[in-house]
Amino acid sequence: MTTSSLLEEATSISKQFDISKDQLVGISEEFIRLTDLGLKSDGMPMTMIPSYVTGVPNGTEKGTFLAVDLGGTNFRVCSIHLNGDGTFDLLQTKSVIPRSLMVGTAKELFSFLAKKVDEFIRTHLEEKFNEELGHPVNEHIYKLGFTFSFPVNQTAINRGTLIRWTKGFDVADAVGKDVCLLLQHELDLLKLPVHVAALVNDTVGTLMSRSYSSPGESVTLLGVILGTGTNGAYVESVAAVDKLDNSAAALADKSIMVINTEWGSFDNDMKVLPRTSWDDAVDLETPNPGYQMFEKRVSGMFLGEILRRVLLELHEKGYLFPRSSAPLTTAWSLDTSILSRVEADSTPDLVAVKSIVETDLGLPTTLPERQAVKLIVEGIGKRSALLAGAVIGGILVHLKACQSNPVVDIGVDGSVFEFYPGYEDLMRVALKDVIGEDESKIRIGIAKDGSGVGAALCALVA
Ligand code: BGC
DSSP: OOHHHHHHHHHHHHHHTOOOHHHHHHHHHHHHHHHHHHHHOTTOSSOOEEOOOOOOOOSOOEEEEEEEEESSSEEEEEEEEEESSSOEEEEEEEEEOOHHHHTSOHHHHHHHHHHHHHHHHHHHSHHHHHHHTTSOTTSOOEEEEEEEOSOEEEEETTEEEEOOOOTTOOOGGGTTSBHHHHHHHHHHHTTOOEEEEEEEOHHHHHHHHHHHHOSSSOOEEEEEEESSSEEEEEEEEGGGOTTSOTTSGGGTTOOEEEEEOOGGGTTTTOSSSOOOHHHHHHHHHSSSTTSSTTHHHHSHHHHHHHHHHHHHHHHHTTSSOSSOOGGGSSTTOSOTHHHHHHHHOOOTTOHHHHHHHHHHHOOOOOHHHHHHHHHHHHHHHHHHHHHHHHHHHHHHHHHTHHHHOSSEEEEEESHHHHHSTTHHHHHHHHHHHHHGGGGGGEEEEEOTTHHHHHHHHHHHHO
């Protein structure tokens, strides 16, 4: 195989991940259409979940809360002290969720979570805990915000039944159950003085946390996750959410509600999203084929797998790695961080790519092979960022946000946004395509640990 044919093939593959300005505009228009429908009634393609969070913080909030976060590869337990001046102190432990629990029973998963809360309280809050150990269980001393980053049908600030799992989780008997009650039950069995006060999607937490700590007077309108999965939540006027029972007492004097869009499942019908044969192959490997089609083109869990599929095909066609393909034959074996690290290498000889492929895949490379890998990574990464920009732009158009605000603040969390070089710039290219020159009014800030702090803020208002 000649060098030029390898690079021609890699260039042509990379082009398959291109998206034109017209496509991006079409994607954002379809997104706006589906968000409107989702606000009108239940059972629409975009879930548009009311969060029952009816206010956003301004930085003056105070108090100490517990928070737990289930949503990706790790389970986190933290205690958060809000200082009331936009800052906070956070103490946290992280545990990897064993794969067997991601696909086991609800009892196994939720009792694991409760045990981690127990360990955390005993280790980090021991003194206070011992004082309180004598109290009856129903004296719930700690208020806990539960960040649960999967689609739930939320009916109150601390009530919500699981609609479906995403991101590789598949605990069948939890679907349709109230996840707050599942957790509360296990906490009560351990006699922990903890009350699950708020159920929070990570995007809602990110929005709250950014709003608490964002500089200046501007209000944060959107919270975005670009990590293992992707999703966005934004501040909507209650009057626009036709499907809410606006006459309900709980909403009587409320003007806004944070809406969790669940944009990961935008365009599951594949009307406007780009599609390659590798996307289709990855989709078929997941426990939920045909769902989360937007997420499967954008978020960290899937980008490494798309790359693996492309590289394997190039090997099978005789273009790449002639000696071995063994490391490429195992599904989900390429971590998405590979894409960020490859993208970051701008040396002429791609020395970092050389060491990444050698260390992570155990494969020696020639320079043209490394150039090919880089071209493909760029295609996959750029498509992800442009798609993210198109839907963020869609929300801002829907809200007419740039017409009514001099600065539009957005909080983002997640490893793809944080570590993929140039991701924000690429997102801004799509934002400009969708909203024009107003793109310059958008301020994007990282909301690090946003979901934990946000859960505390929700527990506070609950
Ligand atoms: C879930 C969302 C979540 C997002 C980011 C998606 O798979 O459906 O609820 O916000 O991942 O964690």
